[in-house]
Amino acid sequence: MKDIVLFFYTVAMVWAVLTLIPPVAGLGNVVKIIFFHIPTAWVAVLAFLLSAYYAWRVLKSKQLSDDTISSRAAGLGLIFCLLGTISGAVFAKLTWGAYWNWDPRQITIFVLLLIYGAYFALRSSIQVKEVRARISAVYSLLACVVMPFLVFVIPRFYFSLHPDPIINRSGTIHMDNIMIIVLLLALLDATCIFLRCLYWKGAKKI
Amino acid sequence: MEINTSPFRKVCLVLYKEILIEYRSPQRIGVLLMFSLTTFSVVSMALGSQSLTPPFLASLLWIVVFFSAIASLAHSFLQEQQTGTIYVLRLYGGAQPVLFGKLLYNLILLTILFLFVVPLFFMFFTVEMVDWELFLGTLLLGAIGMAVLMTLLSAFLLAAHNQNALFMVISFPILLPLLLFGILLTTQSFQTDTAVNLKQLYFLAGYDVVMLGTSSVLFDYLWY
Numbered sequence: 001m002k003d004i005v006l007f008f009y010t011v012a013m014v015w016a017v018l019t020l021i022p023p024v025a026g027l028g029n030v031v032k033i034i035f036f037h038i039p040t041a042w043v044a045v046l047a048f049l050l051s052a053y054y055a056w057r058v059l060k061s062k063q064l065s066d067d068t069i070s071s072r073a074a075g076l077g078l079i080f081c082l083l084g085t086i087s088g089a090v091f092a093k094l095t096w097g098a099y100w101n102w103d104p105r106q107i108t109i110f111v112l113l114l115i116y117g118a119y120f121a122l123r124s125s126i127q128v129k130e131v132r133a134r135i136s137a138v139y140s141l142l143a144c145v146v147m148p149f150l151v152f153v154i155p156r157f158y159f160s161l162h163p164d165p166i167i168n169r170s171g172t173i174h175m176d177n178i179m180i181i182v183l184l185l186a187l188l189d190a191t192c193i194f195l196r197c198l199y200w201k202g203a204k205k206i
Numbered sequence: 207m208e209i210n211t212s213p214f215r216k217v218c219l220v221l222y223k224e225i226l227i228e229y230r231s232p233q234r235i236g237v238l239l240m241f242s243l244t245t246f247s248v249v250s251m252a253l254g255s256q257s258l259t260p261p262f263l264a265s266l267l268w269i270v271v272f273f274s275a276i277a278s279l280a281h282s283f284l285q286e287q288q289t290g291t292i293y294v295l296r297l298y299g300g301a302q303p304v305l306f307g308k309l310l311y312n313l314i315l316l317t318i319l320f321l322f323v324v325p326l327f328f329m330f331f332t333v334e335m336v337d338w339e340l341f342l343g344t345l346l347l348g349a350i351g352m353a354v355l356m357t358l359l360s361a362f363l364l365a366a367h368n369q370n371a372l373f374m375v376i377s378f379p380i381l382l383p384l385l386l387f388g389i390l391l392t393t394q395s396f397q398t399d400t401a402v403n404l405k406q407l408y409f410l411a412g413y414d415v416v417m418l419g420t421s422s423v424l425f426d427y428l429w430y
Contacts, residue, residue: 059427107386121375125366135362138424142358142380145420149383153409155391159407 006192013189016182033091035183039190041084044112047077047194052144067133068197070140071123076197078116078188085109108150115143120182208429213303220299220307223315227285228409231369234285238278238315242323249412250330261412264389267327272352272385274319279356282308283364292364301429303363304420313353320345333396340407341395347410349390351417355380358421361428383413 017035024031054070057063088109089099100106122139126132211219228235247264250258258266286292295304324345327333351352361378387410394403 062395102361111379111382114382118379119375121372122362122366125368125372127367131365134427138427139362139376142420142424145416146380146383149409149413149416154383154386157387157403157406157409 002005006196008188009189010193013182013186020178020182022176022178024131030091030094033087033094035186037084037085037087038183039186040080040087041109041196042187043190044081044084044109045079046191047073047080047198048112048144048199051077052140054166055140055144058077058137059141060131060136062130063130067129067137070137071141073117074116075197076138076194077111078120079118080194081112081116085113103158104154107154111150112147115146207425216300216303217306217310219302221310221359224308224311228311230365234278234281235315237247237281237320238274238319239322241277242274242319242325243271245273245322246326246330255332258395261389261397263331264392265335266331267323267392268348268385268389271319271323271348272294272381273354274323275356276374276377277318278315278319279312279352280360280363280370282312282357282360282370287364296429301426303322304429305425309353313349316349316353320349326409334398335396336397336398340391341406343407344391344395344410347407348384349382352381352416354417354421355384356426358425360412361425384410387413 017032021032021035023029049068052065052072056071057066058070075116085106090107092101093099111175119136119139123132123136126135228356249270283292286295299307328335345430356377359380362376363373374393387406391410393408
């Protein structure tokens with residue numbers, strides 16, 4: 001039942017983005033990529049934080065079920081992170097003329113990809129389940145400490161073309177009401193899809 | 207080691223043990239110095255006597271240092287595993303003394319690396335040094351950060367196979383902020399026209415302090 005509701009919700013979101021969003025001056029229909037890019041990037045960060053939270057629980061409780069969820073969150077995070085990176089690169093090509101120019105946000109998402117990659121490389125090279133759970137949990141937490149430096153500090157020292165987050169420092173919002181509503185609903189949709197996959201009972205153990 | 211020995215003395219004992227082992231068979235320091243010499247000479251031979259721009263020079267210096275450090279510091283714990291002494295160390299050495307003893311020893315290794323690499327760097331390439339203090343400060347903070355993180359990360363390898371390749375993969379994303387800012391600050395110390403941005407130096411120092419605290423907390427879970 002949940003899956004059917006989620007499916008129709010997602011179809012409705014695609015329809016809403018394709019028809020309800022008006023073309024924006026200067027960007028045209030390219031603006032529609034944003035409604036895919038922001039939710040995927042948000043879920044990539046959420047997955048990273050959830051993975052670290054379950055890693056902390058692994059260290060506290062030594063339960064292997066927590067490790068399963070932690071690694072599944074990282075796996076889903078990797079997929080969403082790739083989608084966010086690709087959609088961001090396409091948007092950059094269409095608006096600024098290059099797929100990749102080491103913008104601070106691109107550095108951040110690239111390092112996030114590297115961390116996910118390193119996490120799975122580490123997991124696959126350890127055989128004993130208990131040891132693998134403990135060591136990958138420690139790595140996950142270490143990466144979680146590095147992340148704030150990349151997200152908040154590096155953009156202050158490099159010039160960025162990336163627009164501010166929706167609510168920028170002055171607290172104003174540069175969007176129409178309809179766009180904000182669609183964006184928030186898209187964020188909710190992506191989060192629901194992520195959580196549904198994360199806590200899916202039938203999923204194979206990674 | 208007695209149980210009631212003070213923590214500081216325990217750290218000193220681990221450090222002394224490391225130095226003694228290196229004195230008996232200088233493996234790690236040999237790898238460190240030969241690796242940096244080889245990479246520098248390859249680049250220098252390929253480029254001849256071209257004059258290079260400051261960003262290029264700074265990147266070159268840090269890349270050589272980073273990869274030399276990876277080649278040598280990966281063995282902080284692996285050496286113990288290969289010789290079988292890791293079990294004794296696990297029995298008698300607590301987590302914190304082992305971490306800090308090894309960390310201090312790695313810091314000494316990196317200092318020796320810099321003492322070797324920096325004169326070599328000035329010999330092979332024509333560098334105009336503008337700000338010595340910034341340059342040395344950056345190298346010192348970079349060395350501390352690398353020693354802290356690589357000591358922690360090399361303990362990850364104890365349970366893994368394909369150890370050398372894995373160390374490169376897991377340490378790069380964690381060390382990237384350090385590397386980026388090291389290159390940025392070193393570039394500034396070669397340039398006359400830019401004002402020194404002390405905020406970036408504070409960033410490097412802050413990163414070192416945070417990572418030291420995190421390593422100390424997380425190492426308990428790796429060791430026991």
